[in-house]
Amino acid sequence: MLRERINTETKAAMKAKQTLRLTTLRLINAAIKDKDIAARSGDNVDGVSDDQILAILSKMIKQRRDSATAYEEANRMELAEQERAEIEVIEEFLPRKLDDDEVTAAIDAAMKKVGASSIRDMGKVMAELKSSHAGQMDFGKVGGMIKQRLG
Template structure:
């Protein structure tokens, strides 16, 4: 089952179960995907958003909510922070399992070996390999410094 079908099915189930908060988050996911579809059509691409790109959209949504939750907590708005955290749980249902620190380290080492990277100049190649294999499974903002340390 492709990602769009999974999201649509989850929306229908949330409607039937009258889960308002879950339904709201699923609608946000759907809207983000449709926005990207529209943007692609404007660029002349009628094929729509592919699976990997949907994972990228979901990853971005999680990151935005983590930042918002942190800001709300710092501002003493715990009820809003809790809402953001609940949305993260729903979004993460559609993301593959995140790699832990050891798995990320191993993936970086493998990527460096696969492209034969020897210096910091090869960082783009390494990150390209990681993004093609692990989209949605790792935070590339955290992995970048790992790659830099290995190559530097």
Template structure:
């Protein structure tokens, strides 16, 4: 991931923001502004911590923010649906769709299984105690491309199988 890719995600958000202004697309504009604000907050935090170059967070961190924003909205939409507020649920879903445009394509089950195997090999994980290492590797490579809540049990299963069923 070079600098150009880091600029890529930010510039994609900014380009979309400018376009939404031109189109007078209010809902889209407000969602894109929320994304931008979240990125800027993280930049400031990184700068304060004396982190990455001049406080510009990496693409992986931007993806983590987008993933978190998506998850929050999906949970809100579910809560609104249960509460019978379909108008609000729909608005949350529209925000999810807008945010998802900037996330890489989600991996299918086969790709997830393969990614887990590769992460186990890369980390040299041998038992369930190495689960954290494997999850860290996956989050570093595939943020925004897989649901880590669902991936956890799959990692556990593969590690158990690899250690001869000792879990």
């Protein structure tokens, strides 16, 4: 389970006195706990699933990339480097990224599975890809690829 792996890595970072790594892992745990609290509605007592944790991690990476770009534009390179170091720690918990050929094959398979034939089916294709390939591809780029195929 992804949550257990993150907790184990947090303890190891504490023992090894890896400050940046420990801080980043604590931020990950805090984001997961926030989502757990938000998800506790009635019968959901287990908290968030691994797929939801992957979505949290992907969102955290996107936020850090945006921050790093903003810091670079403001000529604050030390802060941009810190954001990139945090990205590296977070990426350790994501599945391997698919290469371009694998992404194309995944798009084709998802389009076939949902029976996509026009641009109106783009949401169905994206939903299928997000459920089957969470954390494995950049959905911003994938959206453009799907539009090309359906448009």
